[in-house]
């Protein structure tokens with residue numbers, strides 16, 4: 001699905017732009033994913049695992065644009081992607097398709113400017129507009145910054161998977177499942 005482009009003013013007064021990710025952004029999305037995968041331990045892939053071809057990424061973005069139950073948004077500083085969020089269904093069966101799963105990532109240089117919070121508001125709104133009833137996220141149990149953000153926006157912890165993530169250095173991290181009710185009263 002697509003949304004209307006929006007201006008985003010960050011601390012310090014700089015103006016960035018939020019818009020739907022388009023097929024021609026494929027290369028930028030791949031570069032962004034590789035960059036952020038190397039900046040934080042709290043994503044599920046190492047940089048070398050971001051291995052889609054540009055054509056494949058373009059097709060994936062095309063699916064996000066066509067389908068009413070999928071959405072991918074990015075914040076741009078001039079031509080550079082500095083944050084993304086997306087939603088997709090947890091499942092396609094009747095019993096699971098009321099639940100969406102979200103991703104949220106901001107480039108490290110842009111942390112603590114309110115962009116994560118802004119993107120989360122946008123994805124919550126988008127999920128509601130898509131008709132989803134619950135929005136879910138999974139987070140490394142020691143990712144205090146993300147946990148704080150999600151709780152502030154009404155997500156609740158609903159389970160913990162021990163040793164869910166195995167790192168190259170042999171250490172493990174637990175995973176916390178979070179979920180937010182999207183019912184509008």
Ligand SMILES: CC(C)(COP(=O)(O)OP(=O)(O)OC[C@H]1O[C@@H](n2cnc3c(N)ncnc32)[C@H](O)[C@@H]1OP(=O)(O)O)[C@@H](O)C(=O)NCCC(=O)NCCS
Nearest residue numbers: 040042104105106111112113114115116117139144145146
């Ligand atoms: C999690 C993430 C999206 C947050 O983005 P952001 O743009 O920095 O978010 P915001 O600026 O809106 O908010 C950051 C919050 O974390 C708080 N924070 C900063 N450092 C913190 C720390 N070490 N511990 C706890 N909270 C911290 C800030 O005070 C702020 O909270 P506040 O608004 O209540 O003051 C970003 O850090 C990121 O992309 N991290 C790597 C990928 C990731 O972890 N994604 C989430 C996967 S589920």
